[in-house]
Each structure stands twice: as C-alpha cells, then as structure tokens.
Amino acid sequence: MQYDPADVYSWNNRGQAKLRLGDSKGAAADFRKALELQPDLKSAREALARLGGAR
Known part of the structure; x- marks a missing residue:
C-alpha cells in the first residue's frame, strides 16, 4: 500500500490519534x-x- 500525502482523511485521522495521545x-x-x-x-x-x- 502506498502513502498518499494528499489524502485529507489520513491527515485528519492522524490528528485525532495525536490528540488522543x-x-x-x-x-x-x-x-x-x-x-x-x-x-x-x-x-x-x-x-x-x-x-x-x-501551534
């Protein structure tokens, strides 16, 4: 599976994960x-x- 830096939902989900951490x-x-x-x-x-x- 290839990483897509333009996948908006990946950025949003990663933000949610970092928030939980x-x-x-x-x-x-x-x-x-x-x-x-x-x-x-x-x-x-x-x-x-x-x-x-x-920030």
Missing part, C-alpha cells in the same frame, strides 16, 4: 494540513477550534 501541537499541525487540502472539512475545523488553533 496528548500531542496537541502535533494534532493541530495535522488538522491544519487537512484544512489546507480541504478547507471545508468540518471535523478538522472543529477539532482545531477546540484546540484554540494550538
């Missing part, structure tokens, strides 16, 4: 990448808002 900065970066690829992705936008746009 307590890595809020890493999660925020992944959510921002997902939103860069698909600006209207509601789940990423909401998760990033809950994090306060953490």
